[in-house]
Amino acid sequence: MHANMTEYLRINLDTEMWECRNCNNEIVSARDNYKRGLLVHDRPPHEIHQPLLDAEKYEYTFCPDPEYMAILEFYCPHCGTMIEVEYTVPGHAPVHDMEPDIDDLKKKVAAWGDVPERPEIPDIEIPRHVHQH
Numbered sequence: 001m002h003a004n005m006t007e008y009l010r011i012n013l014d015t016e017m018w019e020c021r022n023c024n025n026e027i028v029s030a031r032d033n034y035k036r037g038l039l040v041h042d043r044p045p046h047e048i049h050q051p052l053l054d055a056e057k058y059e060y061t062f063c064p065d066p067e068y069m070a071i072l073e074f075y076c077p078h079c080g081t082m083i084e085v086e087y088t089v090p091g092h093a094p095v096h097d098m099e100p101d102i103d104d105l106k107k108k109v110a111a112w113g114d115v116p117e118r119p120e121i122p123d124i125e126i127p128r129h130v131h132q133h
């Protein structure tokens with residue numbers, strides 16, 4: 001049994017392990033923070049949010065101050081897929097943002113049936129409204 005948790009993370013309820021949905025490899029125990037099993041890149045904020053103003057003329061350039069903000073990128077150690085990005089305070093431990101009740105999840109997935117990796121989407125015609133002015 002599996003439970004898809006995010007675009008790139010699922011829990012294998014039989015082994016109780018987080019798994020990468022891109023490469024199907026195990027990451028870490030599902031009872032632990034999945035981020036402990038990922039590679040992390042403490043990304044310099046200016047690489048993402050480049051200054052919009054001349055730093056020689058202005059004190060504030062819309063580029064985050066690395067003394068006040070950090071960007072942590074988390075990657076699958078097996079295939080390199082970016083799984084999560086966390087904006088945080090420098091030096092702060094990664095947030096434990098998903099702490100599912102594994103035992104309850106097992107009961108629910110057993111009742112619902114295993115989630116297909118690629119669920120069938122019904123072919124429903126969507127009415128379009130075209131306005132001609």
Ligand SMILES: [Zn+2]
Pocket residue numbers: 020021022023024025076077078079080081
């Ligand atoms: Zn992977």
